[in-house]
Amino acid sequence: MAFGRQTLSLVLFYWLCNSAAFAVILRTTEKSVWANEFESIELTCLIESISTNNPRIEWKKIKNGVPSYVYFQNKISGDLEHRALLREPANLLILNASRSDTAQYRCEVAAIDDQKPFDEILISLAVRVKPVIPRCSVPDAVNVGSSTELRCIENEGFPQSQYQWFKNSEELPEDPKTSSKFYNSSYIMNIETGSLKFRSVKKEDAGEYYCQARNEAGWSKCIRQSMEVYDLDIVGIFLKVLGGVAAFIFVIVGICQIQKSGYCSCKDHRETNYKVPQHENRMEYTTPDEGHFRHKSSFVI
Template identity: 30%
Template sequence: MGTGTGPQMLAGLGRPRCSSGIPQDLGSSWCLPRVSGASLPPAGSLVGAQVTSETTQVPENSAVDIYCTAYKPSMSSPRIEWKFQKGTSLVLLYYGNELTEPYKNRVQFSSTKIHFSTVTREDTGKYICEVVEGSSQISKSEVNLIVQVPPSKPVAHVPTSATIGSKAVLRCTETDGSPPPTFRWYRDTMLMPSDPKTSLTFRNSSYTLDSTTGELTFEPVSSFDTGDYYCEASNNVGSPQKSDVVHMEANEVNVGGIVAAVVVLLMVLALIAFGIWFAYSRGFFSTPPARRSFTASPRTAARASSNRRPPSWCEAPPAPRTVVNVF
């Protein structure tokens, strides 16, 4: 493999790295070839670079300009690179004086900005512009792009019954909103405050409400917590969305039912024990005595055979006895 065209292994790290020092994707092992005349500064030269950062929010499916404030018109023949970071993934957007393949038909480049004709929720992330002038002078600007998406209908996860004195957790989830929505809870169409003690309606309840995660936790559950619950998601984009209504019933522990179940179980165990005792007393489980068997010696067998009288077919049957009655 020629030098400057493929990945090399960094000493001690054991993962591939582009010979230019910039991988195409942190989660992959391939990279763009080095472009002639576009060599990067030595490793570590980004340390101490001037960095600016800002946040831009635009609705989904709209156009947007992302500016590179690191670029200055006074710079002479600067080299400009754009990268897109989302989570742990880092992808080159503009490199070697050209747009990379995923962006060629969507983005227009100029020295001061990149222009998206339309953006989707997948374009939410950090856009990094690096400007290198000479061999060591580096400027960098970052733009956090948030593509605004209204929330979809949330789902309320509510138990249909809860035991008084126990802990119950209600959850509200929504997956489409950008930025992530905040959540509110309602009981019997009334908005639940974050602190129940501030409301005459909810002061007899004991709960905590996390508007970021959408969790409503009752600890402990009381009889006042019975009601119809639903949640609402909003992020200032579009209209707030409400979930379906779910009824939760707070019930006492059924002591009578538990006692009845224990009594029935004891009766069943007693019947089983009586049946086993009765079977033993009648010998159903006793082992029958083994039959005795022995083998006669040859002498004993011969003696028995000689003493046995052979049958005679000519022998007359014994005469019947005559009984004389004397009067």
């Protein structure tokens, strides 16, 4: 009985070994890969077990759910042509990676002489793109106590950039309350949108500002821009308002003088008065027989 069990175990072990020996088995060192733009990246497709000589190897790129060949019939094709090569045993080396290479890649190996003749591995590739120079907006001058906003944006970086503001070459902390130097400042920084808002500007907020956009691929910054802070000029505002009122009064007085001088007629020409012409040599004909009846020359029969 014990002999029969040993025999069965040996047979089962032999069958498992043969099954593994005649099956295509693939593995990869990393299923999710990152690469920087313009650099090289290798997607690994390692053949752990195979019996067939010269198996068929193919690589496909899957983007937006649509597959396309990048290695087919022993040559690189598609948008990786002249930018990639196959390395032993079945690794795909992409040269000069671009943002368009971000996709899923599938390594497929077919071996007709193996009991398990096919295996595949799916690898995700994401190409990081360095941010371009961001567009920065800094006001030239603001008044003490007023609110203002500095803006910074760029749309080319991948993953999405985060933003950091600098004043006079010194990095501003995201929360001013964490720094003794900027404790009294009223700004609010949003590192996701690049906004730097001042709720109430102070004299010490004046200086040179610039913004830096950064992600895992690198960083870029805009040029320095100066922001000046002025005290509110109450006297100047009053004089400007007074000057405006005086100019308005001067215009009104000028119009009245023109009307009085007769250069402007305000009467409508349609209101001309017409008088009935008077006849100087009117003749009246009256006889005693006519009594009180008068016959005038203007009477018409």
